[in-house]
Amino acid sequence: MEYEEAKQKIVEGLTKKLKTKSKFYFNDLAKIIGEKPRVAKKLINQMITEEVLEYWSSGSTSMYGLKGTGKQAHSEHED
Amino acid sequence: MAKHETPLLDQLETGPWPSFVTDIKREAESRAKNEKNVEYQIPQDCCDDLLGVLELSYKHGRTHWKHGGIVGVFGYGGGVIGRYCDQPEMFPGVAHFHTMRVSQPAGKFYTTKYLEEICDLWERRGSGLTNMHGSTGDIIFLGTTTPQLEETFWELGHNLDQDLGGSGSNLRTPSDCVGQARCEWSCYDTQAICHDLTVEYQDELHRPAFPYKFKFKFDGCPNCCVASIARSDLSFVGTWRDDIKIDQEAVKAYVGGEFPSNGGAHAGRDWGPFDIQKEVIDLCPTGCMRYEDGKLEINTPECTRCMHCINVMPRALRPGNDKGCSILAGAKAPILDGAQMGSLIVPFIKVEEPYDEIKETVIEPIWDWWMEEGKNRERLGELMKRQGFQKLLEVTGFKPDPRMVQEPRTNPYIFWKEDEVEGGFDRDINEFRKHHQR
Numbered sequence: 058m059e060y061e062e063a064k065q066k067i068v069e070g071l072t073k074k075l076k077t078k079s080k081f082y083f084n085d086l087a088k089i090i091g092e093k094p095r096v097a098k099k100l101i102n103q104m105i106t107e108e109v110l111e112y113w114s115s116g117s118t119s120m121y122g123l124k125g126t127g128k129q130a131h132s133e134h135e136d
Numbered sequence: 137m138a139k140h141e142t143p144l145l146d147q148l149e150t151g152p153w154p155s156f157v158t159d160i161k162r163e164a165e166s167r168a169k170n171e172k173n174v175e176y177q178i179p180q181d182c183c184d185d186l187l188g189v190l191e192l193s194y195k196h197g198r199t200h201w202k203h204g205g206i207v208g209v210f211g212y213g214g215g216v217i218g219r220y221c222d223q224p225e226m227f228p229g230v231a232h233f234h235t236m237r238v239s240q241p242a243g244k245f246y247t248t249k250y251l252e253e254i255c256d257l258w259e260r261r262g263s264g265l266t267n268m269h270g271s272t273g274d275i276i277f278l279g280t281t282t283p284q285l286e287e288t289f290w291e292l293g294h295n296l297d298q299d300l301g302g303s304g305s306n307l308r309t310p311s312d313c314v315g316q317a318r319c320e321w322s323c324y325d326t327q328a329i330c331h332d333l334t335v336e337y338q339d340e341l342h343r344p345a346f347p348y349k350f351k352f353k354f355d356g357c358p359n360c361c362v363a364s365i366a367r368s369d370l371s372f373v374g375t376w377r378d379d380i381k382i383d384q385e386a387v388k389a390y391v392g393g394e395f396p397s398n399g400g401a402h403a404g405r406d407w408g409p410f411d412i413q414k415e416v417i418d419l420c421p422t423g424c425m426r427y428e429d430g431k432l433e434i435n436t437p438e439c440t441r442c443m444h445c446i447n448v449m450p451r452a453l454r455p456g457n458d459k460g461c462s463i464l465a466g467a468k469a470p471i472l473d474g475a476q477m478g479s480l481i482v483p484f485i486k487v488e489e490p491y492d493e494i495k496e497t498v499i500e501p502i503w504d505w506w507m508e509e510g511k512n513r514e515r516l517g518e519l520m521k522r523q524g525f526q527k528l529l530e531v532t533g534f535k536p537d538p539r540m541v542q543e544p545r546t547n548p549y550i551f552w553k554e555d556e557v558e559g560g561f562d563r564d565i566n567e568f569r570k571h572h573q574r
């Protein structure tokens with residue numbers, strides 16, 4: 058899949074769910090893109106590099122979110 | 137004068153063991169004095185505030201740390217764990233107090249120069265508090281602010297030739313026992329493979345795409361000094377295929393009391409004269425040893441390489457010559473739902489550079505399976521339980537082997553499939569009833 062297409066899917070998919078969730082597991086993203094994990098990983102890494110996505114980590118688990126929408130943004134500025 | 141009163145923490149210092157409270161107080165005091173004129177980049181009194189917030193947590197019986205956060209160094213999904221205090225007005229010194237994991241060298245060999253350098257760096261850019269080492273093995277830098285993360289990372293990478301370790305849903309920093317560098321029992325070069333795989337799997341270490349954490353650990357022999365069998369998703373335990381090497385003269389010397397057993401490790405008390413029957417032969421878990429007429433014999437096919445006899449008489453017994461490792465999969469030691477030991481997947485494999493066989497036939501097929509089938513936050517061991525050991529054999533292509541079974545009829549892993557059974561699972565009930573009453 059082309060990067061731009063994957064990016065569009067992710068941005069759309071995540072924005073739609075933003076009301077209920079701001080953090081997503083890697084597998085959720087792979088499903089949205091509809092590719093196997095290894096292929097999805099390359100695309101998602103690029104989205105991190107371009108700062109479309111950002112990581113969130115508890116220390117034991119990692120999650121992904123659209124830049125600026127993660128849990129910290131919520132907990133820092135309390136919604 | 138301490139900044140906060142800490143009566144509850146002070147009590148922790150009265151026990152018989154060295155206390156982390158004392159360590160933090162010492163660092164707090166040293167930062168307050170600043171005799172070396174360090175240009176502190178985070179609040180000078182962060183250690184005081186750390187004691188303060190901990191005291192408050194003990195008082196309330198609740199933590200005052202928030203859970204996780206979006207911090208990291210650019211491009212890395214691991215190595216930094218965000219920690220924010222939920223009482224930042226009371227304890228501004230620890231309002232941000234992020235942890236950094238620094239990849240430890242294979243076998244944890246350091247020069248004093250290097251240790252001084254990382255300590256100096258962390259005094260300046262962090263709290264000065266470290267944890268050597270965390271349970272995954274990394275050097276843990278405890279406590280810094282968000283702006284210091286990139287600065288610290290830059291200095292680590294450029295001045296100290298040092299990378300961050302793994303955290304989150306990543307490959308965690310691989311860890312190994314001291315191995316052949318200092319231990320003559322090591323059946324392969326643990327440091328070489330630990331380093332090689334760390335370098336090979338950089339992407340897996342820094343960019344989280346696994347369902348959950350994944351650990352490699354390397355033990356040179358079944359003594360398992362890094363507890364790989366209990367704690368790592370893939371554990372590499374050194375072993376050998378041929379006979380334990382026996383020096384009969386040395387055995388006699390142990391029996392005669394010339395050499396102290398266990399290398400003198402239990403010499404603190406008089407346990408009476410060494411009794412080979414009681415202390416070695418009778419304790420062999422498989423009962424495969426015999427000592428008769430001054431001669432020690434071992435029935436190799438029965439020996440499980442438990443190391444007991446070798447540990448007791450290291451000058452008389454040594455691992456054989458045909459060395460390699462066993463690979464076990466699926467161990468974990470979680471806080472919540474109970475520990476699980478590794479299950480044997482590869483009984484024996486040679487450990488030789490460039491380790492292609494291990495990478496291509498074990499590690500990568502297992503990752504492919506787990507990445508596709510694993511649920512979020514599911515460790516490999518849990519996936520193995522859920523889909524069966526058989527599935528693991530299928531994805532790796534290893535043949536079932538009796539050694540994978542702990543004892544007959546206890547293995548929950550292997551099931552017959554319909555096409556492996558003559559006539560399938562359907563039966564002719566009328567035919568059956570001819571021979572069996574209702």
Ligand code: SF4
Binds near residue numbers: 321359
């Ligand atoms: S695990 Fe075995 S080889 Fe490694 S240090 Fe311990 S005793 Fe030595």
Ligand code: SF4
Binds near residue numbers: 419420440442443
């Ligand atoms: S290594 Fe363990 S199982 Fe093997 S002979 Fe020695 S005590 Fe017995």
